Amino acid sequence: MSSRSATVRAYAKVNLSLKVLYKRPDGFHELRTVFQTIGLHDTIDFKFTPGKGAVVELDDALAIDNNLVTRAARLFFERRKVRGRLSMRLKKQVPMGGGLGGGSSDAAAVLLALPALTGKNTNLPDLMEMGAELGSDVPFFLVGGAALGLGRGEELYPLPEPKPQPMIVLAPPIHVSTPEAFKALGRPTLTSPAASPKLNTFQSFVWQAYLASDAENDFEVAVFQLHPELKRWRRKLERLGAHVARLSGSGAALFGVFPNQAKLQGALPQFHTEPLKVFSTTMLTRVQYRARLWRSLREHALEHTWPPQSRYA
Ligand SMILES: C[C@](O)(CO)[C@H](O)COP(=O)(O)OP(=O)(O)OC[C@H]1O[C@@H](n2ccc(N)nc2=O)[C@H](O)[C@@H]1O
Ligand SMILES: Nc1ncnc2c1ncn2[C@@H]1O[C@H](COP(=O)(O)OP(=O)(O)OP(=O)(O)O)[C@@H](O)[C@H]1O
Secondary structure, three states: OOEEEEEEEEEEEEEEEEEEEEOHHHHHEEEEEEEEEEEEEEEEEEEEEEOOOEEEEEEOOOOOOOOOOHHHHHHHHHHHOOOOOEEEEEOOOOOOOOOOOOOHHHHHHHHHHHHHOOOOOOOOHHHHHHHHHHHHHHHHHHHHHEEOOOOOOOEEOOOOOOOOOOOEEEEEOOOOOOOHHHHHHHHOOOOOOHHOOOOHHHHHHHHHHHHHHHHHHHHHHHHHHHHHHHHHHHHHHHHHOOOOOEOOOOOOOOOOOOHHHHHHHHHHHOOOOOEEEEHHHHHHHHHHHHHHHHHHHOOOEEOOOOOOOOOOO
């Protein structure tokens, strides 16, 4: 049988707000977070050939251990009883371990592309369940845009989208381990559960999104204490015109949202002398996020279906 190919982008995220409430009996922390997809992305090439057996291969120049791309594909093959050979190539651009969710987005891109390529249509709740098994941030990337994340980040509600604004992302050569960062959170830096009932949080972000005066990242105190230069870079983003500058996830990446391109272009050269990877990007709305995936899968998927439905089903 002839093979089916596609090239899909896996976009990164920032947490416009991230509050950590408490550690739950299952070991995960209860969160109140605002996710936002951005233009910075990895790229995955897919080639699927229907046939006997089930083979999943990945060409990954970085040889990432236990790659989420392979894990996501194997999980989908197993759950949906896919038969055939899948060859993938991963090109990383999103800095790893920076709190930008690159690995989680790669996994979600695989879960969004495979139903269309293999002809095994799968509804969103089932994909969400597979995503949550792979990582707390994966379900968000199955919807994209701006969303409120509750629970361990997998309970998601769409938020009204801000006008896509330009953004600088700074990736320092510092690796912050997510479990270590959660462990480092001290009691005074946590958000009180009494002050953050789910509905109130939702209401506040629906009306004010990331501009809410109480938007913040609870990891900043602990992570800035360990790496004081991060605080300096965050201040520098603000000084150069970012109206929101914050740590993303558990770090160590920082982002600054700028009111316009001119301000961003003025600020950009000021970071080139620093020991940082500097990215100029923009927020990506849900509509843009979906349109880009449909475009990548246009040969194989029906337009305006989400998750993209296969032409081969
Ligand atoms: C910090 C964030 O990036 C914010 O978006 C996410 O909460 C992290 O999500 P992630 O990297 O997908 O995390 P997972 O792979 O699910 O979990 C890694 C580890 O982080 C800790 N973890 C993660 C999410 C959460 N809500 N509480 C936690 O305590 C746990 O120790 C877990 O073993
Ligand atoms: N495809 C992948 N891309 C990046 N990391 C991967 C991938 N597969 C597995 N990993 C592992 O996951 C770790 C964290 O990955 P990632 O870059 O997504 O972290 P992060 O940006 O801190 O994510 P998050 O915000 O979800 O915590 C890496 O250090 C790596 O060992």
